[in-house]
Amino acid sequence: MALTIGDLGKATNTKVETIRYYESIGLLPKPARTAGNYRAYGPVELGRLSFIRRARDLGFSLDQVRAMLSLADDKACDCAGIDRIAREHLEEVERKIADLTALRQELSAVIRSCAGGTIADCRIIEALGPSQ
């Protein structure tokens, strides 16, 4: 049985509007329609949307997602291309991890500086102020 747009949304934790938006920008193909003009989805679309959502959760832009998908769609392309793009994505992920780790460090320092008094004594304000 085909899935409605609502079913697909529940299965992938995506709002119905977002699915239609992805379709409108060409990330999801225009699906088949029922007699009543409802969108009808199958497991292929489910997989594709799951991929998109997971990549988005991990901070990839829609353009990056699009690149990954077109790579995956091109069955003729050989593995060297995939390998190269996968490595590029890996580097980006590693850069993001490094950035966020540094950010965590700074945030922790800011939080630790708060001893719990009143604003007049609060160090978080100072810590975020015009340093240097």
Next chain:
Amino acid sequence: MALTIGDLGKATNTKVETIRYYESIGLLPKPARTAGNYRAYGPVELGRLSFIRRARDLGFSLDQVRAMLSLADDKACDCAGIDRIAREHLEEVERKIADLTALRQELSAVIRSCAGGTIADCRIIEALGPSQ
């Protein structure tokens, strides 16, 4: 001497348009004007904008910044509110690091498994797809 909007931008690494935008949404107060209708800033505005930019760099939303600023403006209020906002944000950062670390693992596995075949054999789809 008063600072022009350009001076303030250079001092805080902020584009002129962004400063005017912050003013338009009420994050920065409307400054004094010169005879020629130029905005004139002083050290107070410099401090406030530095705070905003630093908080933004650390990934706080403008709403979070706004909340922190209004808490900071109220000197009688205690530090707990600001501390809570910072801690919530830290938790978010830690979640993202964990997610990205998992993705790095998967991407590394994909790259290792991709030994030169065709897309049909490639694991990138499964690695990011609706598996779990």
Next chain:
DNA sequence: CTTGACCCTATAGTTACTACAGGGACTATA
């Protein structure tokens, strides 16, 4: 045979900026 939950299209709003367009102010030089 009607109620309510779902679906449809189209458009406008959100966040946090960024980029014009069209004009005015100020500084340095010829």
Next chain:
DNA sequence: TATAGTCCCTGTAGTAACTATAGGGTCAAG
């Protein structure tokens, strides 16, 4: 004094990636 160049002004529109609303159609249950 004229003029070139760099800054400033307001106002509007564009960006990403959704999200919400308006105004209507479809379908299963009671």
